[in-house]
Amino acid sequence: MLKANTDIIRLDGAEKRFGAVRALSGVDFHVRAGECVGLVGHNGAGKSTLMHMVAGTLMPDSGRIAVRGGIEDHYSVPRALELGIRCVFQELSLCPNLSVAENTRINHASLSGFGWRRQAADLITAKLDEIFPGHSISAADIAGDLSIGRRQMVEVARAFTVTQDPLDLVILDEPTSSLDAHTAGQLLAFVRRFVASGKSCILISHLLGEVLGNADRIVVMRDGKVVASDAAKAFDRDRLVTAMGGAEARQKAAAETASRPSAGPLRVRARPARQEDGKELVAHAGEIIGLAGLAGHGQTDLLLAIFAAASRARAGIEVTAPVALVAGDRQSDGIFPQWSIAENIGIRSLARLRSGLLISPRREAELASFWREKIGIRTPDMNNNILSLSGGNQQKALFARALGSDAGIVLMDDPMRGVDIGTKLEVYDLVREEARNGRTFLWYTTETEELDNCDHIYVFKNGRIVANLRRDELTEEKIIQSSFGDAA
């Protein structure tokens, strides 16, 4: 084991440009043995770019990388792995057509010969059991069939499995973004145990409470620079938000929601396919309805069924206005990777953007630049490819697509994953404003704080609605109680 205070990795003066964007300007960064470093910053601040350098997937244009004191002139992914440095990136990397065991084998070339499948299965199952007791994932499951939350669990567990290469530092880029509160708690408890054993972690998260509660030291990035680095206990939420340059934390959601006028005509009535009692989800014009409960318990399925019912009648679902969906899994359901940012935003508004038979580039550009301003999409040019945006900024583009459309009903499938705190607060305001104008929102979220914006919350368990809570009845405890118990 390395002595505490030894730097596992150190970057000095790291610079990186992507065309006109200066993603990193002169960043110094280090991680010591036995420490969990929290890394925070607004969308596009440069966190992922910096982590790509630590993991060896990107080389700095200039600057120096040293691992355990030794300068690395030819740093790369294989070299990082050899040195015990691994990364779980935001965009999940499991091969969807392979099983969980086969995906594990990809990272462990030493699992070969007769019986490798059994060894890989045992390796990943043991790690899943250790990190997420009671997980119910089988090593034979095909990755593409798993919910996004379960895929994230496999991805994280895989990063901690050990065969030949050592394991000293794991970078976790928003590791809890698709996990419910219970599973996220299991992971963070594991991270603390891992660090206590002398290993190191870098934890990137937009959930500031998660960073404040679990990191030993916090590094704040802003516009490609490190602007603060201090012991976690020296920070509180306000100091972090100020350092990030985000909006002031506000508590006005609850008061505003309470004072909203009573709702309008029926917009959605939907009964989950597996519901056997008479419970159903009901939403009126102008309402914000929350869907809560442990991840993967039928919330996304019901949203997708409502989305489908808007174009083709389905038993048990009534929809009375056009519907837009903000997908939570932007990689598989959301973005069109070949298209520009402007095209990705405009696709849901084609009727309005048309001039004769063709799409008017001027109207498309106007729509795009309106939303760029409104929710601060950080890019030098909206005609750039959507993949040039940071993860959180891609998510903002998906929001713009739904809110810029004519849909009276907006379905949101845990859409704030990866969005920074400043933008989140602005989007909450926007959602409440749009609801006051008569739009209906059905909002599945794994962040309990977001439910403060809702009028009613339906808690899901095993594909069914088990509770319908008014916002004033809502507590984290009550949701967890409904999620685990039989109580309604």
Ligand SMILES: Nc1ncnc2c1ncn2[C@@H]1O[C@H](COP(=O)(O)OP(=O)(O)OP(=O)(O)O)[C@@H](O)[C@H]1O
């Ligand atoms: N491959 C790329 N091509 C062009 N620009 C890029 C590329 N990767 C990153 N950028 C730009 O570099 C800047 C930093 O992005 P980065 O992904 O590091 O931010 P981040 O802090 O991780 O953001 P988020 O919280 O949204 O994930 C952004 O302006 C982004 O648009």
